[in-house]
Amino acid sequence: MGIVEEAHNVKVVGTGDQFVVLAHGFGTDQSVWKHLVPHLFDDYRVILYDNMGAGTTNPEYFDFERYSTVEGFAYDLLAILQELQVDSCIFVGHSLSAMVGAVASIARPDLFSKLVLVSASPRFLNDETYYGGFHQEDLNQLFEAIQSNYKAWCSGFAPLVVGGDLDSVAVQEFSRTLFNMRPDIALSLARTVFQFDMRPVLGLITVPCHIIQSTRDLAVPVVVSEYLQQNLGGKSIVEVTPTEGHLPQLSAPDIVNPVLLKHIHNDIAE
Template identity: 35%
Template structure:
């Protein structure tokens, strides 16, 4: 198996610096990190990739069975880390990738030495004593709409997820990214994402962890960031002066400043 081709792995930046792995969220690809890479590549080796079914990954590698759980995506991350022989890398995960990073850390702990979680959510559905932001009925309706008309769902939902209605070009970019994803593969990733529950996995995180949330986020409200912070011993929570679910696009300076400060403290 050619892991680098499967996941369209890209390596840039300083080959002598600590490695930072940038992992995109649902419906996105590695291009979503283009405003973050310039802030990192002078001092760090930067690794990016596309999950199977996203971006320029190899669609022939897609398996509904493998990717019906977050563990399948985490195995991809672990294999990317292994094929590049990474050691003590910093894994930066957006949205669902934050939890994928937690699972990958458990699989290859010697290869991941720190986590940065951008707009994370360990569970999207409300539960007793936990607010994820959605009822079970909300998620059922979301998935039904997505599976009935993925392109229509993307056009309607992407601007809502992005927020920042006064900057419609951001919502348009996310819409384009969603629409570029194969619908059948997107159905699997969406169901895996929105039905996941990684709350118990957070207790096993024993590496330095930065959690970034936003002032307003319809996908991961601030209560979620606070929950993740409480669940991971010694973690740091920073609330960005930003709105929407993709601060690395809508507020790149604030996002990059928080990440680079965290990286500097790791040295």
């Protein structure tokens, strides 16, 4: 195993000819895909990895400057694909990783046959002509809460984002992966994620995009998925699922897995 694979806890499972990459968002790790992986096992070779900064990665490897932009994560993804000698894949990216895959596909469109984007947003912050879901004041309070008492912030943030009650397995699971992160790294990544603006590059994304969006998602309003579709440079399709929350693959796998599998299997109709 190479250095890149080891650093990102890369796993390759399954028996198919085609590669599917599953990439997670802020506050989680590759375990967020545990309900989906068994359904892909027979038809695909599935690549799982952890973004740098996840609680499962070595915090000594975390470069605060590199990961202050989405590009830092995109370079990691391209390095993983290079090390595994992947020349084409279907990329499934959740939240932050939806934009990571999108940026990587601008640099190397030949490596991606399609992007399946789950709970994706190019911009979380509102401005005069765009509704992302958050005011700057909301984000400042969020950053302050992470700084002042990380554990308390995790236990309050998890149920809001997952959209479930405190006792739900999905909330407990997200709380666990969130709390596993080192607080200073979590703060740095929260700033990266909630302050980025990927709108200027959307037109450069020419790989077909399948956008999967929850009906109710605290972090990503449905209008954001419509904005994405209108501004992407290639073919795209949006499917809004009858789910609540930002991590539907964890909180509602029975509803979301069939949708994900459909979009992984099928291309966008002409």
